[in-house]
Amino acid sequence: MCAENIVNPVMTDIQPRISGSRRFVRVLSGRWLVIFGAIVIIAMISVAIFAPWLAPYDPYEPDYNNVLSQPAKEHLLGTDAIGRDTLSRIIYGARTSLIIGLITVGCASVTGMLLGLIAGYFGGWTYTIIMRFIDALMSFPMILLALVVAALLGGGIRNVIIALSIGLTPGYTRLMCGQVLSVKENEYVLAGRALGASNRRIMFRHIVPNCFSPLIVVMSMMLGTTILAEAGLSFLGIGIVPPTPSWGGMINSGRQYLLTHPILSFAPGFVIMLVVLAFNMVGDGLRDALDPRLRGTL
C-alpha cells in the first residue's frame, strides 16, 4: 500500500538554483492567504494563553439575571441559556481546542512516525503486519472510531485526545512508511551501512531528517482536522464534558435556540471554520514552499 503513496518524480526543466531558505520565505510571504492563516493562528494562540485577561467575564459563572441576552455592549455576542457570556466561552474554548489539537497531533505523529519508520525500514513481515493493521484501522471512518473509543472510555479532554490520536495515527504511519521506502533507497543510506552504522543510527540520523518536510505539512493540516473532529464529538455530546467550554459543545447547546438566538451556534462555528482554514492555508503554503518539484515555478 505504501508504494502507491510514493510521489511520482516529475522533473521540471532545470532552473537556476535559488537558496532554499530564501525561496521558503518568499513563497510563504508572497501569498496573502498564508499570511492570513499565520495571523489567525498567532491570534488564536495568544487568545488561548491570555484568556483570563482577555475574556470580559468568567466562562463558568452563570448570571441568571442575564439569561439569553441578545448581543449588546455588555455582552458582545450575547449570553447562553444560563447567562454565561458567549464571547468569554469562545475565548476559553480556544484553550480547549488548542490543547487537544497540539497534544493529539503530537501523540499521533510520534506514534505514526515510529510505526511507519519501522515498517518501511525493515520491510518484510514487519511491514506486512504493521501495515495490514493500519489498513484495518483506516477502514473505520475517523469520527466513528473516535466515537467508539470515546464511548468506551467516556468523555473528557484526556479521553478525547486518546480517541482522536488513535484516529489520526494510521494516516501518519502510511505517509511516513511511503517516505521511508523511497528515502532508504538513497546512496547515502548504503554508504552509511558500508561504514558500519547501526540500524538505529541510519534510521534516526539519515532517514528521519529526510522524511520530514511532507510530515510537517501534514501536521499543520492535521491540527485543523483534529479541531474539527473534536468539535464534531463535542457536538454529539460525547467529547468535552460541560461545563468546560468547547466550540462544538457550544454549537450543540445553541441548537435549541436557533430561531431566536442563532448567534449562540453561529459564532463558535464561524471561529472553528476560521481556525481550521488558517491551519490548512499555512499547510498549503508550507507544502508549496517545501516541495522541490515546484522549485523555479514559484
Place this chain on the structure above:
Amino acid sequence: MTTYIIRRIVQTVVVLILVSIIVFIAVRMLPGNPILMLVTPGELEEYTDQQIKALEHEFGIDRPMVVQYFDWISGLLLHGDLGDSIVNRSPVMEFLVKRLPVTFHIGILAIILAIIIGVPAGVICAVRRGKWQDSIVTLLANIGITAPNFWVGMLFIYFFGLYLKILPVFGYTSPFTDFTASIKQLIMPVACLAVYPIASITRQTRSSMLEVMRQDYIRTAWSKGLKERGIITKHAIKNGLIPVVTLMGMSVGVVIGGSVLIETVFNIPGMGRRAVDAIFNQDYPVVQGVVLLVSTAVAVTNLVVDLSYGWLDPRIRFR
C-alpha cells in the same frame, strides 16, 4: 492483472479479519463487564452474583476469548447473526436492514453531487489557473473543507427552514411513499453532506490536472495546434482523474462518518443517528454491528477503487 486482483482481494480479506478482531476485542475491553453485551448497566446493578454467573454461562462469556470469537464470527458468516440489541431486544441485523437504506440513499446522492460539481470545478480551476475563476473556486473549496458540516446544516436550517420557510427542517420520507416530500427533505442534508467531498474533489482535481497539464504530451498536443477543449477532454482529463478516483473512494468513509453528524442535525432515522443513540444507551451489540458494517463497506470500496485504478492506469497492472 490477475495476480494483482488476487493479491488485492486477499489483502482485503486479511484486513476484514483484522477489523473483526479489533471490533471484537474493543467491545470486550469495555470498562466493567462483558456481560454489558447482554444487559444494560442499570439492570446489571440489580443482579445478584449468582444471576450474573448463570447469565455468563448461558451466553458463553465464561469461555476463552478465542472460542467466543470463532463462535461469533461463524454465527455472523453462516447466519448473518450479529446478536440482539440490549435495549429493544431485537436482532441487530434486522435494525441494520431497516436503517441502512436511509443512510445509503442520502450518502449516494451526496457522492454523486460531489462528483458532478467537484470534477468540472477542479478542471476549470486548473485550466484558468491564476485567473479570477480559479481564485474564487479555490477559496470556496478551502472554506468547504474547513466548515464543520453540522454547523453548515444549522445555517441551512436557519436560513432555508426557519427564515425563508421553503424547506422542511427535519425528517426523512421514503421516495416510494411521497416523492416530492422526500426530495424536499433531502435537499438540505444531501447538500451539507456533499460540502466536504465537493471541496476535496475540486482541490484534488485542480492539483492533479495542473500536474498533467505540465507534461510533455500536453505540450505536444498544443504544438500540434489542437483546440483547448480537445486537449483537456481527450488528453488531460483521463490521466488527471486517476488520483480523483481514489479520493471518490475515500469519500465513502467521509460521507458515512459525516452522516452521523448530519442525521443528528436533521433528525433523520438513519444508521448514523441510531449508532450515536446506541453509544449513549451503551447498547454495545448495535455499536459493534454498525462499526463492523461500516468498515466492511469502506474496505470493499477501497478494493474496488484499487482494482479500477489498475484498469485506468496500465502501469499498475504490470507491477
